[in-house]
Amino acid sequence: MAEVKTAPEVKEPLFGKDERKLISDPLNDNNPITVQVLGICSALAVTALVYPSVVISIAVVFVCAFSSLFTSLLRNYIPKQVRMIVQLVIIAFLVTIVEMTLKWANYPVYKQLSVYIGLIITNCIVMGRLEAFAMANKPWRSFLDGVGNGIGYGAILIAVGFIRELFGKGTLFAGSPIEWKIIGPTNLEAGIEYTINTAATSGWQSWMFGWYENNNLMVLPAAAMFIIGIMIWIQRSYNTKLVDVS
C-alpha cells in the first residue's frame, strides 16, 4: 500500500509542483499496477483486446477521479465505522452512471463490455486510493490523485492489450470502427484482408512471414501476467529506487 501523503498547510496552487507530481507519480514511480500491484485481476481479464482496454481505462479514470473527489468532500462527515461501505456506495454509484451512460449513448459497446463495467466496482485501485489518499486530503488534490492513478492503470492496460492483441490475434482495435488487421492469412472471399498476408503464395510476405501464426497463449489471461511481470522487471531495472533492498 502506498504511503499516505498529507497536504501541507500552505496555499495550494491549481497546478503547482505537488499537484503535477500527483498526476505523474502514478505513471512511473507509483504506478498502481507495476508498483502498488493493485487492480491486477481486471488487468488480466480485460486486456485480450485493445478496444475494451481503452473503454475500461476511460471508465476507470472517471470513476477513480470522481469517487476520490466525493470521498474527499465528505471525508470529515463520513463516520469511521462505516467508511468502507460509504466508499463502496460512492464507487458503485459512479459505476452505475457509467453503465447507464453507455447503454444510452452506445448500446453495442455496452453489450460488449457489460461484464467488465461491473468489475470496476471491485477494482482495488479505486478503493485503495480512497483509503490511502482521498480520506486524508483535500478535494482538488484527491481528484488529481484519482485522475493520475486512473491514467497510470489505463496506460498499463492499453500497453498489455496492445501486445496481447497484436501477437494473439494479429489485429489492433478489433471490434471498433478503426479496426486494423495487421498480420494473418488474407481471405478475400470472406472479405478479410490483412496488411501482412501470411497466406501469400509469392513475394516478400510469403518468404518473410509465411511461417507466422498467432500465439494462442496471448489471448489467455496468463499471458497478461507474464507481460506485466516483464514490465515490472524492465521498470525496476532502470528505476532502481523501486527495488527493495532486503
Next chain:
Amino acid sequence: MDKNSSKYVLFFVTLMTITVALVLTGLRQGTLETTKQNEAIFNKRAVLSAVNNHLGLEEGKTVKDMTDEQVLEVFDTKVTQTVLDATGQVVEGVKAEAIDMEKENKKDVADRRLPLFQYENDGNQFYIMSVRGKGLWDAIWGNIALESDVNTIAGASFDHKGETPGLGAEIKDNPAFADNFIGTQIYQDGKFKSVKVRKGGAQNDQYEVDGISGATVTADGVDKMLREGIALYLPYLETIKGEAMESMLFEK
C-alpha cells in the same frame, strides 16, 4: 451531533442511501426510452445479420453498416413476426421480438414460446429462428436463417455474454465462423441432424462446419445449442415443409 454515535451513523447512511437512490432512479428514468430503443435496434440488427447476404446490400457491407433507421425500416416492411408454441401452433397476439429467450429457456420445453421471423426479399422467403445455449462461461445465443426449402441454412449470427475474447468470443467477432454455416443443411436423408461444429475441421461441408481452435467448449456449446434449439422448431418446420412441397407440385 457526535460523529461516533449510532444515531449519526444511521442518519448518514440513510441520507446517503436516499440521495444515491433518487439520483440513480432519476437518471434511469431519463435514459430509459433511448436505452429501450437502442436495445430493440440492437436485437433487430442481430436478427437481420442472419440474412446478411440477402438484404440487398452492396458488396462487402454488413448489417453493421446499416443505419438505425434502415434497420427499423427493413423490419417494418419485410419482416413478419410470429410466435410459436412447442407443438408448432402459432400463438396469437404476441410479437416475436417481445419474446425473452433467457426466460423461455428456463421453462419446460412444452411451455416454451418460440420467436420466428419471416423475412421476405425479392420473392424469397427466409425463416429466422432464435436459439440459446451455454458456452464456457455464460450464455450464448444466435439467430439461424433457413432458406425457403426449410433445409439449407442461409446465414447465422451468434452472440455471447462472456466468452473469452480471442477464443470463444470468435463466434461473434470472427464473421468467418458464422459464414461457415451458409449452405449447410439441417436435414440429412430426410432426418433432422442439425449442423455439427467439428473440432479439427469439417469433414463434410454439407453438414459440418469448422470448430474454433482453443475454444472447444464454446464450439461444443454452439453445436448443442443448434441441435436442441432448432429441434424445438421442428413441428412448425415440418408443416411449412409440407406446404412448400404442395405449392411446388401445384406449380408443376
